[in-house]
Amino acid sequence: MSHNDFIQMGIYLVVLLLAVKPLGIYMAYVYEGKPAGLNIWLSGLERWIYRICGVKPEKGMTWKEYAIALLVFNILGILMVYAIQRLQAFLPLNPMAMAAVSPDSSFNTAVSFATNTNWQGYSGESTTSYLTQMLALAKQNFSSAATGMAVLAALIRGFIQKQMNTIGNFWVDLVRTVLYILLPLSIIFALILVSQGVPQTFSPSAKATLVQATKDSNGKPMTEQDIALGPVASQIAIKQLGTNGGGYYNANSAHPYENSTPLSNFLEMIAILLIPAALCYTFGVMVRDRRQGWALLAAMLVIFIPCLWASITIEQKGNPLFDKLGVDQRATAYQPGGNMEGKEARFGVVSSAIWSVATTSASNGSVNSMHDSYMPLGGLIPMWLIQLGEVIFGGVGSGLYGMIAFVIVAVFVAGLMIGRTPEYLGKKIEAFEMKMASLMALIPHIFVLIPTAIAVLTVAGKAGISNPGPHGFSEILYGFSSAGNNNGSAFAGLNANTVFYNTALGVSMFFARYWLMIPALAIAGSLSAKKIVPTTQGTLPTHTPLFVFFLAMVILIVGALAFFPALALGPMVEHLILRSFDFTQDQTLSIVECVRLHSGLTLSEVEGLMI
Amino acid sequence: MLFAQIRPAILSFILLTIVTGILYPLLVTGIAQTVFHKQAEGSLIVQDGKVLGSSLIGQNFDDPKYFWGRISATSPVYNASSSTGSNLGPLNPALMDEVKGRISALKAADPNNTNLIPVDLVTSSGSGLDPHISLAAAYYQIPRIARVRGLRQEQIKTIVGQHTHGRLLWVLGEPVINVLELNLALDGLHS
Numbered sequence: 001m002s003h004n005d006f007i008q009m010g011i012y013l014v015v016l017l018l019a020v021k022p023l024g025i026y027m028a029y030v031y032e033g034k035p036a037g038l039n040i041w042l043s044g045l046e047r048w049i050y051r052i053c054g055v056k057p058e059k060g061m062t063w064k065e066y067a068i069a070l071l072v073f074n075i076l077g078i079l080m081v082y083a084i085q086r087l088q089a090f091l092p093l094n095p096m097a098m099a100a101v102s103p104d105s106s107f108n109t110a111v112s113f114a115t116n117t118n119w120q121g122y123s124g125e126s127t128t129s130y131l132t133q134m135l136a137l138a139k140q141n142f143s144s145a146a147t148g149m150a151v152l153a154a155l156i157r158g159f160i161q162k163q164m165n166t167i168g169n170f171w172v173d174l175v176r177t178v179l180y181i182l183l184p185l186s187i188i189f190a191l192i193l194v195s196q197g198v199p200q201t202f203s204p205s206a207k208a209t210l211v212q213a214t215k216d217s218n219g220k221p222m223t224e225q226d227i228a229l230g231p232v233a234s235q236i237a238i239k240q241l242g243t244n245g246g247g248y249y250n251a252n253s254a255h256p257y258e259n260s261t262p263l264s265n266f267l268e269m270i271a272i273l274l275i276p277a278a279l280c281y282t283f284g285v286m287v288r289d290r291r292q293g294w295a296l297l298a299a300m301l302v303i304f305i306p307c308l309w310a311s312i313t314i315e316q317k318g319n320p321l322f323d324k325l326g327v328d329q330r331a332t333a334y335q336p337g338g339n340m341e342g343k344e345a346r347f348g349v350v351s352s353a354i355w356s357v358a359t360t361s362a363s364n365g366s367v368n369s370m371h372d373s374y375m376p377l378g379g380l381i382p383m384w385l386i387q388l389g390e391v392i393f394g395g396v397g398s399g400l401y402g403m404i405a406f407v408i409v410a411v412f413v414a415g416l417m418i419g420r421t422p423e424y425l426g427k428k429i430e431a432f433e434m435k436m437a438s439l440m441a442l443i444p445h446i447f448v449l450i451p452t453a454i455a456v457l458t459v460a461g462k463a464g465i466s467n468p469g470p471h472g473f474s475e476i477l478y479g480f481s482s483a484g485n486n487n488g489s490a491f492a493g494l495n496a497n498t499v500f501y502n503t504a505l506g507v508s509m510f511f512a513r514y515w516l517m518i519p520a521l522a523i524a525g526s527l528s529a530k531k532i533v534p535t536t537q538g539t540l541p542t543h544t545p546l547f548v549f550f551l552a553m554v555i556l557i558v559g560a561l562a563f564f565p566a567l568a569l570g571p572m573v574e575h576l577i578l579r580s581f582d583f584t585q586d587q588t589l590s591i592v593e594c595v596r597l598h599s600g601l602t603l604s605e606v607e608g609l610m611i
Numbered sequence: 612m613l614f615a616q617i618r619p620a621i622l623s624f625i626l627l628t629i630v631t632g633i634l635y636p637l638l639v640t641g642i643a644q645t646v647f648h649k650q651a652e653g654s655l656i657v658q659d660g661k662v663l664g665s666s667l668i669g670q671n672f673d674d675p676k677y678f679w680g681r682i683s684a685t686s687p688v689y690n691a692s693s694s695t696g697s698n699l700g701p702l703n704p705a706l707m708d709e710v711k712g713r714i715s716a717l718k719a720a721d722p723n724n725t726n727l728i729p730v731d732l733v734t735s736s737g738s739g740l741d742p743h744i745s746l747a748a749a750y751y752q753i754p755r756i757a758r759v760r761g762l763r764q765e766q767i768k769t770i771v772g773q774h775t776h777g778r779l780l781w782v783l784g785e786p787v788i789n790v791l792e793l794n795l796a797l798d799g800l801h802s
């Protein structure tokens with residue numbers, strides 16, 4: 001890594017960490033109903049909303065009531081997004097005359113945007129009307145993010161409250177999150193993005209006369225360029241802040257209209273981790289022990305920072321196959337160098353690699369470079385970060401409640417080691433909490449590995465593959481890892497806009513979201529009803545470096561063991577193939593011959609492996 | 612228990628839809644159109660009343676007298692209504708074909724150039740619409756353009772220098788050159 005690589009990475013981490021405390025305190029005040037500026041000025045509006053909706057804000061809900069309210073609200077979102085896509089041809093704000101979206105794609109997108117996954121099987125600029133982008137997709141970006149944060153607020157209350165059977169009011173948590181946290185941040189951020197060149201207009205596509213006439217795929221001369229526009233900035237702001245990640249354009253934040261300059265890129269990268277990181281601090285404030293918040297953030301950073309370093313290093317080395325062709329991949333003052341396939345010149349390797357790690361450790365899933373074209377190990381890192389269960393930052397709210405599930409597992413394991421009843425923040429961790437936490441840790445594995453196995457065994461599944469060899473398997477594994485952990489990024493060569501993938505990925509996303517939320521709320525309810533036991537000499541401290549390290553190891557062992565065999569079949573084999581090619585001195589040999597030479601397999605076995 | 616939540620669910624759903632799905636984008640559009648009108652409309656380059664493109668969206672150049680940009684994986688190339696990367700894996704033979712194809716096109720247009728070719732000039736961008744190339748990629752092409760246009764290399768170097776965008780605060784992003792703006796400046800030299 002060069003000096004500049006370190007400096008860019010360092011600035012990113014420092015700016016992010018500086019924002020954690022002020023935003024963390026602000027969000028804690030919002031959830032506790034303490035005066036914090038905006039929630040005084042807009043309190044009239046908030047009360048008016050409750051009156052219209054028939055909500056009694058002071059009335060708490062049991063965890064089951066909370067779960068039902070949440071599910072009804074989310075199902076309404078799924079229905080509306082489905083309906084708007086199917087009917088968009090008849091609805092206003094459709095200047096490019098987009099036709100109705102197919103039923104399977106509409107289903108997939110509806111689930112995707114309700115579950116905060118924001119996987120995109122469709123290509124935004126050629127599929128959806130301006131109305132669909134705003135009213136269906138941008139709106140769901142807010143709702144799904146707020147749903148995740150509401151569940152977290154309820155779970156935190158479980159730790160604070162003593163012998164109560166309620167965990168807060170879902171409608172209050174929802175409205176406060178949208179009104180006081182997500183909306184103001186999005187408005188400011190959207191306007192900064194427009195200043196950098198992100199469009200915000202209701203005009204139809206612009207027509208430009210090309211400077212040099214060119215030919216289309218049929219060889220016909222082409223003199224014009226149609227430039228797709230729309231209300232882009234308002235969508236991009238919330239998709240970055242709410243760990244949504246569903247872009248306005250197909251190329252997501254690699255598109256110069258979604259991410260125009262180094263400044264827009266830097267702020268979009270900060271926005272990916274801003275709320276998930278600050279929520280750790282919110283947690284510390286609300287449980288009256290800020291060290292607990294820092295400890296969780298530290299456990300995330302213990303895994304995050306080495307991944308950042310590894311990703312930059314691997315991508316900066318470039319593709320060894322290109323070296324033999326007289327291509328210059330060295331980083332100099334005049335070029336970023338490295339593996340530039342699928343990356344934008346203005347971001348180069350460093351800004352792309354940082355993004356790929358941030359967007360997959362958080363369950364954001366937006367991309368500013370194409371992960372499918374990363375080096376084998378460069379692509380392994382994002383995939384593995386997703387498979388860890390989206391708890392290294394993770395989604396807004398969902399990342400931290402997932403992390404707390406791992407904390408419960410960790411204190412349980414530690415309790416077994418030292419022979420004491422496990423406790424966390426004064427609450428006894430018993431069989432019920434442990435069962436729920438185990439469900440939260442293990443359910444995503446089921447919805448990743450089983451559908452992957454089905455896809456590689458069926459014709460419909462294999463039809464989606466676009467790259468030969470182990471990379472094709474990686475495409476499928478990445479797709480279901482992404483859906484089964486609500487991330488939304490892809491090895492985008494996978495042709496997933498088919499009935500098989502739209503349905504299978506949709507089902508994965510749905511269960512991976514709600515089957516984790518319900519156990520999280522159940523833990524909240526159970527903890528809320530318990531007494532707080534006083535701290536004694538025998539209490540395991542959960543804010544020490546030892547516990548931080550222990551927690552990180554528990555996450556790594558659960559994630560690494562479950563996915564190691566699958567990763568070995570994809571990116572690891574691919575890496576070994578590449579190395580065998582790299583070590584071969586005879587430059588006339590093909591890849592197949594190189595692998596045969598180094599592996600001792602027969603030619604037909606190697607060919608079977610590669611295709 | 613379920614029915615008690617139906618009314619708040621439907622009404623809060625409608626209210627939040629109006630606030631976040633309608634009022635929010637309208638408010639942002641209103642302010643953006645007033646304060647940053649040019650950017651909000653796509654940063655279009657207009658000369659003599661004619662739209663020549665956007666300073667943020669690349670165009671295809673393969674004429675030796677122009678600077679060439681990144682390879683575009685869209686269909687047809689530089690299709691600003693259908694962005695996409697190549698999504699070719701690092702070992703995919705199609706990736707090698709793509710790189711070799713660009714190398715031979717560059718060599719054919721400038722057979723005497725024996726310099727190593729900068730990697731961004733032989734790879735496709737993430738969006739298929741990348742408006743920029745690295746400084747190295749621009750310098751590599753200067754001898755060819757000087758020869759075809761009958762200009763001195765120093766003249767072109769000056770223009771390249773004028774169109775260089777450095778890193779933000781000398782740190783963030785990468786130094787780049789906007790290919791469309793550079794080519795328009797080249798054409799401007801002759802008129």
